[in-house]
Amino acid sequence: MSPAGPPASRVRFGIGLLFGLLVALAGGWALLLGARTQLEDDWTTRRAIVAVNALGSLVGQATDDAGVRKLVSAWQGTHPPGTRVRVIRGTTLEASTDPADTGAKAAPRRLAREEKPLYDQAQRLRAGVDSNREGGAPKAEIEVERQGGARQVAAPLEADGKVTGMVRLLVPAEPSTGGRSPVQAVLLLVFALVLYAVAAWLLPPRTALLATVSTALFCLAAAFFVGGELRALGLAERDGQRALASTVAAEVGRARALTGASAIDGGAWDTDLARKPHGLVTGAGAIDREKGEAQAQRVRRGALRSLLTLAALGLLALVVVGFGGAHRVGRALVTNRQAYAYIAPAIMGTTLLVFFPFLYGIALSFTDSNIYNTNLPLTELWVGLRNYATILGDFSFLRRAADGHWVFNYLNFYWTFLFTVIWTITNVVWGVSFGLLLALVLNTKGLALRPIYRVLLILPWAMPNYITALIWKGMFHRQFGVVNQVLAIFGFEPLSWFDTPFTSYLTALATNGWLSFPFMMVVSLGALQSIPADLYEAARVDGASRWQQFRAITLPSLKPALVPAVILSVVWTFNMFNIIYLVTAGEPGGSTEILITQAYKYAFQRYQYGYAAAYATIIFGILLVYGTIQNRVTRATEAL
């Protein structure tokens, strides 16, 4: 590569600064725009929930139907014109301020057939309330639908601790407070570039100096930008809290006016979807200063993390471009454009669907992601190395069963790992030795029927392996399976194969042994056929025994073909999902689970995505270590 001359590096660091700042500032600005929209959206929803909770508690206090209708229409009067209220009990629309429900359709009336979704929604909410009272994973007691800026919210009606119906409220859209203008970011960008131009013109053109100046300018601009944006975000959050508090205060005021009661806890109306109060607002509608500050802090910290990541990326861009990395990459792309054109489609495809999912999976392993929080961004679920610590730090090999006895804890990672290793070794040893033996036999000169044997012996490889697995599972059936029938012919008792870990392991071994030896047989056969016959001829002339010939000629000639095949089959067997999952399914009690099926069960039966990802990442680590060691050993022996 050409040495980067000083004048060139002036321009390069300038371009690097431009790119770096574009990444940091434009990216950050777009990110914050999204964050603010989200923030505003959340506050709108929360205010709508306050309103529906306030309405619900008022309607719940009303003594009779007429009272409900009077209250609803009075309530409507104190709210903006677009507000719509509907009260539903059972199959009856009890009160409504919806213009559609006038004339013949005026409340009270039965719900029409096409209004079944309303009835269903009320049932869902009631089920949610009941399930939350019994404990367990929180379910939604309030449903929110976004209709542009407007919110359609529904909450259960309760009387004497029982759900009696549902109230639906449409809160009209409010004018948006508007985004943040990009002027500040653009000014910072231009300012930094102008300063750099002046500095580069004045200073001696030395690479180190230019790098320092451009990095310093980048950091300065980024710091200004981040500081300003975080302050603005904090203010937006504060505004949102104030708006919420004033909504609560207003609802409390209206409730007092409508019912005449004086002790009303408005803070209890500001709840999440499971109707648990956030506790941000006091009963009278003032902000709890401490909690408000803590929440603003949290919002700012989340944004800070993302902005710093972007700034780091920007700095990286600056350094790469500045020191000529981008230039070199560009040159390599042009010189080897033909090669890159050939590999580009494959690389793009695998990047999107092989490597990116892999990296995403690894990122997932550092989070607490599970079925209840999939909609949150990964950064909010970050738990660091906790999953790994839980998996690798679990040394409880015994646990107490329901009847008080101590039993072996098969869910322990180390047991599963040990079992996986045993499983892999036995299978590969069987596959290699049996496959090699068959290859040697089939390679006998002048043996009759050779092609027929070959076809029949390859058959297990050709069969889809999930079918093989299910066939063998059927054959090991306790009552009807043929294996037990054969045992009976020889006078043995039928076995419940899947009831003890050892027999269960045998069923999986039999299945995998059946389908894995043909691969080794074919590979060995190919290698055997490529050994020149005169080698053996010469050995025989020298009086070598067959065993000596095997050791001195056959094995060394097989090695180049067998070593990669063994590595491949170790990796395949280690991750042989179908056989374990379909044949033993981990029975009994998870004892015959291998690592990959265990990871699958954590992900798709216990829905602990983060934990399962950590599990799978450990599997990858184990295989990588194995591959590296194997590679070293192979090379070392080849060097001898």
Added chain:
Amino acid sequence: MAPSRREERTPHWILHTFLAATVIYTVYPVLWVLTIAFSGKQSLAIADLPADPTKLDRFRAVLPWPTRFAFGNFSSVMADQPFARWMLNSAIVAIGATIVGVALSCTAAYAFSRFKFPGRRFGMMSFLVSQMFPGTLTLIPLYIIIVQWLGLGSTLSGLVIVYATTSIPFSVWMLKGYFDTIPKELEEAAVMEGAGPGKIFWSIVLPLAKPAIAITALFSFMTGWNEFIQAATFMDKEEMYTAPVGLRFFVGGFQQQWGYFAAGSIIVSIPVVLLFLYLQKYLVSGLTAGSVKG
């Protein structure tokens, strides 16, 4: 210890006995599934045992030959169950994935074999390492990409893309190994005659690499035809199931329709087994060429 000449050859009848025993071991499960399929029943017993079975009765229950032949299982699976539709889905997905995957792998493997360029070693190494990625790890992200980002949930094209790309790393390694064994002199001669790189690749390298391409295509096809976890994850609608997902239906969970399963298994296995046996002459050269020459 000097061995005598006589010990050097094992008598052929011993070899035949050994091979015959092995053949029984490999063929028995296949015959078993055939028997269940042609029994016309849903039970997984070959024959019903009397209350006090004799040795002969028990032997009958092990012999893979149905007590009576019936084609009911086959006709029910094809007519009453949406199995034909599932087979069609599988065929489209497997063939599509094979064509796309092999085309991309061939070009990439050729570049990796013939050109020297920055990133070559890194590319091959990352393809090798990707073989160690546990499928469970990538299943959730793949679901997010295919279903949520690309909106290809419950579509055949989504599965084609997934199968084609996930088969690329293995295919590239196999094909590169084979391309490496094709002597460069052939191409150099073609260059002398004025052929461009595209023409060389298309009319010299590809025809010579037929065994490796056939095997790569076979493996890609088998992956697409047999895969069931990703298919089960991405395909929500019953009419979009692939054959493996549908087949698992019959004996998974509370269903125990072994007859349907056996008949379906045979229908599903026939194309892939025939293809495999047809292409097996390439198996040895295609698989081992690269590794033997190192």
